[in-house]
Amino acid sequence: MAHQTDIPQDGSTNLSDSALNNFLASAGQTPPNGPTQSWEKVLKQIAPLLFIARSVWANQNPQNPYAYPYPYLVDLVGDTETTPTGNVAERDRTYLLEDTYGHAWVPYNPVTISEKFVYVGGSQSSMPSPNNPTNPNSDGGWTPDASGQFTDYYSLQTFKPPVWYLQFYWAWGFKTPSFFQIPTIPGVNDGSIPQIAGPAIPLMIKTKNPATAFQNCGDFSTQGLYLSQSYVAVNREADPASPPGCPAQLGSY
């Protein structure tokens, strides 16, 4: 099974990239602990429930155990950075949405992936608008393509001072069985964003982190972004002329 060896199934795995915080601190930025901790808390509450719900359904419906997949993580499968001469840098990261089995998300169960940002430091005016329903001029998030992938484009767009921030992903809008019930995510589907009704799942981000095992890749509840004119860095990277990505996983491409 894809990823089964390194998916934390019980919320006990280290979800916090402490090295990210150290890096931000070394850059003179004070990472806010509150949002990260509350996100991790709800993620650790919800993760085991997804596996329980999956087992309940599979036991009751052995003929179609995959009828209700639950979004679980986004796996970095593509990562490129371009810095056109005389223009600002852009980084394009493609993620594969996977369920609790490590299967790619299937097109017959629609889902939306949205994001939330937490400002860390630098120029407030350079903060991008998050791709979620609070932005009236966006479609509220990403709909993965038929292969289960979506691409996130990071750029300052114009010449502006740099900014540090944290990024969180969550999934919503998917079909669930009638018995399915999980806690709400504070600031998301607790009434904070009225457009989001029904369950929402905070997603882990499987990405590069030199400080962890699993061939330098790990699952994290958030990732740190640094947008500047000359480059876009994720987590603790310096200028990533060749952005590092996670090694291809068994069963993925």
Next chain:
Amino acid sequence: MMFLDTSDTDRRRPETHRSPATVLLKAATLALVVLPILVTSCQQPPHLVEYARYAPMNVDTVPVVIVGKIIDQIDIGPPHPARFDREQPMQLRRVNVRIENVLRGDIQPKTVSVYYFISLRAGGHLLMGMSGHGGHWHVGDHLIWFLRWDSGVLRTMLDTWAQTTVTVLSGSHPNYRPVANESLAHQIIDIMLDPGKQCDSDQWALAILDSSMRASSFDLPYTVAKLRQIAMTFRPVASEAALGELQAFSCFWPQYRAEPQGVGCPWPQLYPEPPAELRPNAR
């Protein structure tokens, strides 16, 4: 016109230096030099306002659909606060496009200006615009444009987001003529996946690999049929690309598995076959 009325100036000058032919020639030269400058500088930006909120684009209701090549792009005026969010600066831009095909709408095949707004703080999805300015376009790129008329000019159906266009990697299609009553979706897929002028096999393969997924969003069965057609041409590279896409499609849409051509999903662990009752039916 005012710049041709030189009578006051002329009276102060000795007439011996100017024959009627010279005056006419100078006036004509002046007109040739100044007229375009005046026309350009006096051209008022159209009175456009950005859309108040995102509205999903229904291709069937788009009034103007063209295929066109990008000539250039300029900013129109300074950024201004968005109507939907005063914190988001919006920039109006004009991109000049040479029309290659008209798929829908009453419009002459010539060079036209297309206007669009872009949020300078938008991120996430692919943006409209030239590479280095938030988008991925380059001069000379071929695109399918979904447009509407507004205040006498053409503007994109969406602000900011690149999904209001489709990148065409298969070159220009000057001889393309749709069959009678062919749907817009079929025309779009034809343009995306049929090799255009001077499109060699490698470029065609690239177009197939890059565009098939987007093409399927317009009409999946027609896209599959087109890929099968290309696969059967046995043209090197291109037919292999089409076969590869068919294999991938069979992972994403199980109704296309175990087709007569023996196409199967190469990643069954990642894309397991759903139970029969959950399998979507082929249209």
